[in-house]
Amino acid sequence: MTNSYDTLAEAYSAVNETSLNNAYYERPAMLELAGDVTGRHILDAGCGSGPLFETLRDRGATVSGFDASAGMIDMARRRLGDEADLRVHDLTDPLPYPDAAFDDVVSSLVLHYLRDWDAPLAELRRVLKPGGRLIVSVDHPMANHLIHRMSGRRPDYFAPSKRDEEWDMGGHTAQLSFWERPLGAMTEAFTAAGFRISVIREPLPVPAAREAYPDDFHLLNTFPVFLFFVLHAA
Numbered sequence: 214m215t216n217s218y219d220t221l222a223e224a225y226s227a228v229n230e231t232s233l234n235n236a237y238y239e240r241p242a243m244l245e246l247a248g249d250v251t252g253r254h255i256l257d258a259g260c261g262s263g264p265l266f267e268t269l270r271d272r273g274a275t276v277s278g279f280d281a282s283a284g285m286i287d288m289a290r291r292r293l294g295d296e297a298d299l300r301v302h303d304l305t306d307p308l309p310y311p312d313a314a315f316d317d318v319v320s321s322l323v324l325h326y327l328r329d330w331d332a333p334l335a336e337l338r339r340v341l342k343p344g345g346r347l348i349v350s351v352d353h354p355m356a357n358h359l360i361h362r363m364s365g366r367r368p369d370y371f372a373p374s375k376r377d378e379e380w381d382m383g384g385h386t387a388q389l390s391f392w393e394r395p396l397g398a399m400t401e402a403f404t405a406a407g408f409r410i411s412v413i414r415e416p417l418p419v420p421a422a423r424e425a426y427p428d429d430f431h432l433l434n435t436f437p438v439f440l441f442f443v444l445h446a447a
Contacts, residue, residue, distance in 0.1 A: 219283060220386075237422035237425060246348050250274040255319060261282075263293050276298070277300075305329075315342065317346045324349060347408060347444040354370070354399075356437060
């Protein structure tokens with residue numbers, strides 16, 4: 214995955230800025246769940262090229278971020294400046310931050326790349342202050358299941374499985390792998406890591422999406438693509 218995003222970094226960043234799924238759906242939902250972040254210290258876990266980091270910072274938060282892809286961190290530095298606290302780091306490794314360092318952690322479309330959630334969630338819990346929030350978005354498990362069925366396969370919804378995709382952006386092709394798990398497995402992983410689930414949300418795209426993407430708006434407005442959680446460190 215890291216090498217794939219290094220290859221796609223510039224093209225993916227450009228698409229992410231204005232795409233229906235990212236700019237009009239996922240990112241607004243994450244920001245709504247975050248609410249007023251003035252004065253809060255936030256970790257952007259899997260920050261990519263930094264669009265969420267930038268908006269949180271503009272809204273008064275102190276933000277740190279990391280991503281496993283050096284190419285994506287290079288793009289983030291172009292956006293955020295050399296003074297931004299950015300690191301190349303893999304979420305599957307222990308985090309380079311002290312205990313209880315952050316009021317919130319945001320993790321935008323990251324966890325579904327990981328086969329094992331136990332160690333990463335334990336680390337995210339460790340760096341949160343007691344009562345701090347972990348705000349997460351992931352691929353919606355039922356959306357993936359229905360896509361598989363439409364393609365003629367009959368997968369077991371309850372069995373975690375790997376999905377491989379080939380992405381072509383800006384003349385570059387990369388292979389990406391995703392790990393699918395049912396909702397129950399997600400909630401069990403969160404609670405086992407010491408989180409209390411406060412919110413599970415299936416949001417709608419923002420109204421401006423209708424004008425920007427008139428041909429695609431209806432589908433996203435009637436069926437969720439991503440699933441969102443707000444978790445509190447117990």
